[in-house]
Amino acid sequence: MIIAVSGKGGTGKTMFSASLIRILASTGADVLAIDADPDSNLPEALGVSVDRTVGDVREQLKRDTAEGRIPPSANKWDMLDYRVMESIVETEDFDVLVMGRPEGSGCYCAVNTMLRKIIENIASNYDYIVIDTEAGLEHLSRRTTQNVDVMIVVTDPSKRGVLTARRILELSEQLEIRFREIFLVLNRVRDEDLERLKEGVEREGIEVIGVIPEDPLVSEYDMEGKPLYELPEDSASFRAIKKVAERILNL
DSSP: EEEEEETTTSSHHHHHHHHHHHHHTTTTOOOEEEESTTTTTHHHHHTTOOOOOHHHHHHHHHHHHHSSSSSSTTEEEEEEEEHHHHEEEESSSOEEEEEOSSSTTTTTTTHHHHHHHHHHHHHGSSSEEEEOSSSSSSHHHHTTTTTSSSSEEOOOHHHHHHHHHHHHHHHHHHTTOOOSSEEEEEEOOOOOHEEEEEEHHHTTEEEEEEEOOHHHHHHHHHTOOOOOOGGOTTSSHHHHHHHHHHHHOOO
């Protein structure tokens, strides 16, 4: 199953992704975590050090070709596949692949194209692939997430966050990107705001699969640089995400 986690920047999608990966891995499943956000915050949230990204691999392959270290007749995609596999970081619980960004200020499209091909090539090696997508709508417009089974949109209580969630749904319909399921997760929700928020977002046509309460521990971990992957199991946010994970596991 391929799960993409989306939403505008700052809504907590990386925190959600890290906990979801932890819960899926705890079942004994083979899990690949893909950080598809150019800002690459997922490794830190997972407590993993990554030395090489897919963007790095692509740039090195371009340099090797330009400087004659690779013959013109060589199959570049086969070489890229091999080098990308080498850049996957393996841990006891899950594997991590970071897309990164190409050098300079060029378009991110080339890395997105590689992401689609990578997913096609290695999806069968894992029970679950969790993609922490780039913020906003770019991954949809570039069709990075066109082969995703479940799209989870994380939003905070702000009007802008809910609007982004609605636009993700609309754009996926316009581009005819078919997800098996698309769900909304409300994050940083205060008890007194819950009913109003749920009524508002459900009018937008997206099912709310989970509500994560405001959790001071998340801010504390962020401030101290602790991996969000290590949030206590009895923390409010982890318990809420576990309920979402249980729903996904039963799909």
